[in-house]
Amino acid sequence: MEVDPATPDPAAQHAVRRLLLPRETRMVSKGDFERAWKQGSRARGDVLLVIASPNSAGCARLGLSIGKKVWKDAVGRNRVRRVFREAFRMTRQDLPAGFDYILVAAAPKLKPTLGPTSRELARLGPKAVARFEKKRDETPGPQ
RNA sequence: UGAGGAGUCCAGGCGGCCGCUCUGCUGCAAGGCAGGGAGGAAAGUCCGGGCUCCACGGGUCAAGGUGGUUGCUAACGGCAACCGAUCGCGAGAUCAGGGAAAGUGCCACAGAAAACAAACCGCCGGGGCCGCGAGGCCACGGUAAGGGUGAAACGGUGCGGUAAGAGCGCACCGCGGGCCUGGUGACAGGUUCGGCAGGGCAAACCCCACCUGGAGAAAGACCAAAUAGGGAAGGCUCACGGCGAUGACCCGCGCCAUGCCUUCCGGGUAGGUCGUUCGAGGCCGGCCGCGAGGUCGGUCCCAGAGAAAUGGUCGCCACCCCUCGCGGGGUACAGAACCCGGCUUACAGGACUCCUCACGCC
């Protein structure tokens, strides 16, 4: 479960360091989500609940979970999901690599804006990772 | 000018920067370039089809749906035109709009009576009794005009008629049957006969006519780790029977428990690929049809994701609201998940066409 420094970030390979969000930086499989929900560490803010869980991809990956309790109609959920996605795109370079981040809306009827969401993600992401490292140090499992 | 009716359409526009996804081209690769990228309802899932799998030989009976006529359509519970009823001065609108003389059932309360008809208060006749009298009482008979009840009481109004009345007679209206005419038809018009045939409810059971096999893309097809080990086919043995088929049953049909022998290797989870977007397709024009629509020619390729793209941000303009102004705020309902034809529901604001009524002027 260690982050392999030999595995480069796909997005970081660009000649110009633009803020891309290719497919490799998103959580895809059902198993990854279940592991994160089960073992990940959480950090909660005003608009976001961040769940961090280590992965073997060597980069920071995004997972979104916008339930029907946030907005009952699909338009409202899409709005929340897109703002979260954009915030992750802008902030991804500053987050610890080698972790999956599931973003959950912190409150129902949420109307997020890009700036505060990005700032909160930049604060909560490292916090959740730090919590995970602490938990792993305290209970050294077989791994 | 004002008030209103019907229908069709749009769903803010342009630009900069940063992203996502699909297709094509290019490149050893990283990548680059070009093009496409939510809706009229994508929604509810109320109908109808395509498509896929299962069942598929016949019969009987269910169950469900539809309900004026003629058309349109792949089909429909949709649409068009027409007919009828009701509403509106009108343009028009609404209608699950077959059958109650096949049968069953229900019609609370009130009322004499709620459906083979009968008669509470009455009205009338002659008779008997009482009373000086006006009149009252009793039984019998005639009657259903009037009263009252109700949502609904065995045609309505008027005149004649009568003891009082009554389609008893007459006129008009309504109704029913026959015939004629027009129409493909629903039906309409005319004519003649009948004095009235005897309430409502079938979105109560039901009858009639017509329609419907079951499931649904999580349908289904293919590739295929790890792990676990098994499965399939044929033959023999054997009978009372049992089992199976997507509404039920019957006939017909198919299969076989157990044991033994022989032959073969397949099934399938995680995951992946296909199904998956060229289609009852869009646009333009000609012709046919009152119309829904049909047909011919040209032209275009116009979302295809998959923990799920179609976005974020900034500027200018347009419209609306607040404000003296500077300025500020707002721009609906709503997000594809196999596709299509409809219906229904939600919706800021706006554009266009046709029509009706009232008033004024020429």
Place this chain on the structure above:
RNA sequence: GGCCCCAUCGUCUAGCCCGGCCUAGGACACCAGGUUUUCAUCCUGGCGACAGGGGUUCGAAUCCCCUUGGGGUCA
């Protein structure tokens, strides 16, 4: 994405199939009053609902249609 159910006082329910006797019944809860020295128990009374909108019918909680809100199920 598909399919299938449900909705009645604050809560659990009866009535719906077969419409009227429904001003919708019962239990628990709540509020008064009584009993008791007080509390509990018990007795009496009260408050309180047909999810919303149309239609059929003389009449709808009940029949039909639409909407809304819950729930189940299929990988």
